[in-house]
Amino acid sequence: MPPRREPRRSAEPSFPDVAQLGEAIATAIQSALRPPQRTPLETMYNLKLDKFEGHEGFEGAERWLKHIEKTFRVLHNQGNLPVEKWVETTSWFLGKDSASWWEQEVRRLSPAEMTDWDVFRELFWRRFVPPEYIDRKKQKFTELRQGKLTANEYYRRFTDLPRYHPDVSGNPAEMLRRFRLGTKKK
Known part of the structure; x- marks a missing residue:
């Protein structure tokens, strides 16, 4: 009869425990399937939001602002975009002419007004959607x-x-x- 061998123990460093190996594989698969965290600006660019140039007409301006605001509400409700960042994020989507307009307006505003979405919306409407x-x-x-x-x-x-x-x-x-x-x- 051949000599009796002792079974391998999982405590040996050269032979990993099957349960540990399975957990490691499961964790690797889950992390590969989970999308990477994106910044609000990356999220906005991935949504392919149009830039507002300033010459789209009254209906175009109204439609653009409505779409931006709707997008921000969704991102805010998901916890991705605080209301305090709405104006700053919007400024990334202003084209040359409209960005120049906003830079002029910012010079006249207080620091609190510069980040207030209601102030931005009011000024935007006054400039691009006339009475x-x-x-x-x-x-x-x-x-x-x-x-x-x-x-x-x-x-x-x-x-x-x-x-x-x-x-x-x-x-x-x-x-x-x-x-x-x-x-x-x-």
């Missing part, structure tokens, strides 16, 4: 009738335009009255 544009949109809402529009198209316009007329949009009874007034009678 005349808002007045035309209010007028469109006031005169909105279904006419040849489909019911869906009328509803879409009716729910989009009130943001220019906050006095009416804040009153549900007035909104209902205006909706009925504008629809076709059937």
Whole structure:
């Protein structure tokens, strides 16, 4: 009968424990599958946000700011972008002309105002979305009738335009009255 050999012990340094080896492999796989942490600016660039040059027109300016703000809200809710960084991050997406405008504005602001998103939005609207544009949109809402529009198209316009007329949009009874007034009678 051959001599009896003692089983190898896992305590020997040259032979790793199978359980430890399995845990190490699992950890390596998980870290490979987990995406790397990105800075808010990297995240913004990966979203392929457009630069605002300053000559996109009133609707283009409004659309751009709305898109930036919506993106920031999502990033903020995920804990990736604090509100205090919104203005600084936005400045990365200003083109040459609009960046020059913002640099001029910054010179007149206090340090607290420079990082206040509401101040930035107000100044942006004042510069790129003039009151005349808002007045035309209010007028469109006031005169909105279904006419040849489909019911869906009328509803879409009716729910989009009130943001220019906050006095009416804040009153549900007035909104209902205006909706009925504008629809076709059937």
